[in-house]
Amino acid sequence: xxxxxxxxxxxxxxxxxxxxxxxxxxxxxxxxxxxxxxxxxxxxxxxxxxxxxxxxxxxxxxxxxxxxxxxxxxxxxxxxxxxxxxxxxxxxxxxxxxxxxxxxxxxxxxxxxxxxxxxxxxxxxxxxxxxxxxxxxxxxxxxxxxxxxxxxxxxxxxxxxxxxxxxxxxxxxxxxxxxxxxxxxxxxxxxxxxxxxxxxxxxxxxxxxxxxxxxxxxxxxxxxxxxxxxxxxxxxxxxxxxxxxxxxxxxxxxxxxxxxxxxxxxxxxxxxxxxxxxxxxxxxxxxxxxxxxxxxxxxxxxxxxxxxxxxxxx
Amino acid sequence: xxxxxxxxxxxxxxxxxxxxxxxxxxxxxxxxxxxxxxxxxxxxxxxxxxxxxxxxxxxxxxxxxxxxxxxxxxxxxxxxxxxxxxxxxxxxxxxxxxxxxxxxxxxxxxxxxxxxxxxxxxxxxxxxxxxxxxxxxxxxxxxxxxxxxxxxxxxxxxxxxxxxxxxxxxxxxxxxxxxxxxxxxxxxxxxxxxxxxxxxxxxxxxxxxxxxxxxxxxxxxxxxxxxxxxxxxxxxxxxxxxxxxxxxxxxxxxxxxxxxxxxxxxxxxxxxxxxxxxxxxxxxxxxxxxxxxxxxxxxxxxxxxxxxxxxxxx
DNA sequence: ATAAAGATATTGAAACTATCGATAACAGTT
DNA sequence: AACTGTTATCGATAGTTTCAATATCTTTAT
Numbered sequence: 001x002x003x004x005x006x007x008x009x010x011x012x013x014x015x016x017x018x019x020x021x022x023x024x025x026x027x028x029x030x031x032x033x034x035x036x037x038x039x040x041x042x043x044x045x046x047x048x049x050x051x052x053x054x055x056x057x058x059x060x061x062x063x064x065x066x067x068x069x070x071x072x073x074x075x076x077x078x079x080x081x082x083x084x085x086x087x088x089x090x091x092x093x094x095x096x097x098x099x100x101x102x103x104x105x106x107x108x109x110x111x112x113x114x115x116x117x118x119x120x121x122x123x124x125x126x127x128x129x130x131x132x133x134x135x136x137x138x139x140x141x142x143x144x145x146x147x148x149x150x151x152x153x154x155x156x157x158x159x160x161x162x163x164x165x166x167x168x169x170x171x172x173x174x175x176x177x178x179x180x181x182x183x184x185x186x187x188x189x190x191x192x193x194x195x196x197x198x199x200x201x202x203x204x205x206x207x208x209x210x211x212x213x214x215x216x217x218x219x220x221x222x223x224x225x226x227x228x229x230x231x232x233x234x235x236x237x238x239x240x241x242x243x244x245x246x247x248x249x250x251x252x253x254x255x256x257x258x259x260x261x262x263x264x265x266x267x268x269x270x271x272x273x274x275x276x277x278x279x280x281x282x283x284x285x286x287x288x289x290x291x292x293x294x295x296x297x298x299x300x301x302x303x304x305x306x307x308x309x310x311x312x313x314x
Numbered sequence: 315x316x317x318x319x320x321x322x323x324x325x326x327x328x329x330x331x332x333x334x335x336x337x338x339x340x341x342x343x344x345x346x347x348x349x350x351x352x353x354x355x356x357x358x359x360x361x362x363x364x365x366x367x368x369x370x371x372x373x374x375x376x377x378x379x380x381x382x383x384x385x386x387x388x389x390x391x392x393x394x395x396x397x398x399x400x401x402x403x404x405x406x407x408x409x410x411x412x413x414x415x416x417x418x419x420x421x422x423x424x425x426x427x428x429x430x431x432x433x434x435x436x437x438x439x440x441x442x443x444x445x446x447x448x449x450x451x452x453x454x455x456x457x458x459x460x461x462x463x464x465x466x467x468x469x470x471x472x473x474x475x476x477x478x479x480x481x482x483x484x485x486x487x488x489x490x491x492x493x494x495x496x497x498x499x500x501x502x503x504x505x506x507x508x509x510x511x512x513x514x515x516x517x518x519x520x521x522x523x524x525x526x527x528x529x530x531x532x533x534x535x536x537x538x539x540x541x542x543x544x545x546x547x548x549x550x551x552x553x554x555x556x557x558x559x560x561x562x563x564x565x566x567x568x569x570x571x572x573x574x575x576x577x578x579x580x581x582x583x584x585x586x587x588x589x590x591x592x593x594x595x596x597x598x599x600x601x602x603x604x605x606x607x608x609x610x611x612x613x614x615x616x617x618x619x620x621x622x623x624x625x626x627x628x
Numbered sequence: 629a630t631a632a633a634g635a636t637a638t639t640g641a642a643a644c645t646a647t648c649g650a651t652a653a654c655a656g657t658t
Numbered sequence: 659a660a661c662t663g664t665t666a667t668c669g670a671t672a673g674t675t676t677c678a679a680t681a682t683c684t685t686t687a688t
Contacts, residue, residue, distance in 0.1 A: 002317060003315060018666095028649075029665075034647085034666090043393070050666095060400070063395045082358070082374055086374070318675095333634090333635070341675095341677090343637095344639090344676080364635090364636070367685075632687080637682070638679105641678095642677085642678105647670105650668085652668090657660100
């Protein structure tokens with residue numbers, strides 16, 4: 001039994017197709033087929049049921065894949081251990097970031113990070129929280145930045161900062177004259193929200209205690225705060241922005257911003273990674289980098305954390 | 315990197331000698347040398363410091379060995395998983411037993427066990443508790459039977475039975491006329507003990523609350539209860555036997571036996587195995603086998619457990 | 629110093645294995 | 659029946675592992 005064979009098994013289990021799996025393993029399909037057959041021979045059991053389309057794991061196969069994941073993970077970690085022991089900070093490092101954090105946070109730390117760690121080959125992907133959780137557990141990304149807490153057992157979280165919500169309230173809006181926003185004033189029905197899939201939308205919904213059923217005479221599907229701001233200025237309602245987003249506004253738009261009364265509602269933004277601690281030293285480096293820079297931009301104190309999780313039931 | 319290479323590394327780390335390690339891996343020394351060099355090349359680090367005699371692990375090597383153990387263990391477990399899933403109970407199964415349990419317990423279950431599980435290739439070794447702990451953690455044995463609790467984090471215990479102590483008191487002894495033994499009556503100075511290394515000796519010492527300093531005018535080094543019994547009958551003192559041992563005595567000797575007042579002091583006898591749960595289904599089978607038979611021989615109730623651990627300090 | 633002993637490293641030939649490209653076999657669809 | 663998408667099989671080849679013999683190195687004794 002070799003680690004290579006186990007990797008092949010994992011690839012087939014993942015892509016449910018020998019040919020596709022072989023491409024991802026950078027070998028030809030016969031090579032992969034043969035190796036899997038050899039492993040099956042040696043274990044004297046079938047791992048895959050090739051009769052079903054798409055291909056399926058046998059009952060024993062399920063268990064073998066589970067165990068193979070452990071072995072492959074643990075063997076990947078050997079390189080990490082050597083690197084860490086040598087004090088070497090480098091190698092491939094795949095980072096996922098949710099869309100509502102990506103454009104504002106990335107400019108703050110990216111340049112400094114790649115300069116400080118030139119040997120890290122950083123690959124950044126914009127992903128939803130849901131995609132992140134999946135890709136973290138199958139090892140397609142090493143770490144991610146998302147709104148927390150996620151309450152997921154297999155994922156570790158390390159808080160980077162708390163980002164307050166800021167109101168964007170057009171001039172004719174009923175709240176435009178008050179001095180400070182209060183959660184009590186909010187009405188979910190006149191707040192413009194991002195499209196489904198963004199956890200920031202869930203944050204806002206959780207913030208508004210009234211579970212009012214979004215009773216608007218229009219449906220909005222936008223993935224960008226820019227659109228929300230434009231629509232808001234057209235008089236279609238107020239909206240809420242994450243603090244970092246407000247720093248990019250032009251001076252005119254900034255006039256419409258209204259802060260919350262302390263403690264301001266905020267989302268928790270964290271580095272999250274798989275509990276197996278793969279590449280933990282790179283994660284440490286990333287956290288240090290962001291920590292050092294974010295302090296100059298955002299205050300940490302006197303906030304009230306709003307969960308990004310979808311409320312169940314209701 | 316292959317699992318074979320990791321096994322070679324573990325062997326060299328264990329035997330601190332390439333030649334000896336190679337024999338245990340059933341390859342020649344050059345083969346093993348080359349594979350380890352290849353691994354070192356690939357990891358770009360030295361695992362062993364070949365300058366020192368005997369050979370030593372480098373700092374990074376220590377970590378690599380630790381991780382390699384995990385990987386090799388987890389990969390060994392794949393076969394177990396397949397076997398278990400198939401319901402196959404068989405394969406090599408190495409069992410260690412401490413000397414004071416071996417001769418009395420083995421005859422009770424061995425015949426029935428090997429008959430019930432003909433495909434298990436059982437290898438039994440007589441070992442001290444200390445040796446057992448070492449061999450469990452390096453995988454030289456799969457399971458063992460010893461007096462517990464051991465309070466060792468990496469070892470799991472599953473109690474088989476509680477074996478009461480029974481006094482063997484010769485006719486001229488000061489206690490020969492009392493009806494039931496009481497711990498209070500014991501005096502460590504007139505109890506004949508096994509030689510050092512037997513945890514039964516520690517059991518007895520822990521039983522005698524008086525920490526009197528074995529103030530005898532002779533030193534005894536015997537590993538067998540037979541010797542103790544003979545010496546006892548010569549008038550050199552009483553002794554204590556584990557219950558199962560008393561069943562083998564001839565009718566004449568049985569007259570000298572004296573039970574303890576309930577709750578009788580007893581030693582806890584358990585199956586112990588490494589927490590990694592390798593071969594757990596074989597361990598289950600063994601436990602079932604012993605459980606079923608021991609109930610007919612020994613009572614479980616109304617005993618007071620005496621620890622086999624050496625008391626620290628004085 | 630030098631020899632001897634005990635260890636690991638190197639070498640070259642032989643055995644073995646993984647890989648590839650080509651192609652066969654098979655199942656499901658049209 | 660032909661087509662498509664898939665996995666299995668085959669033969670050649672390149673690469674790897676292994677072994678036996680031997681070189682080299684280190685330590686210890688003389």
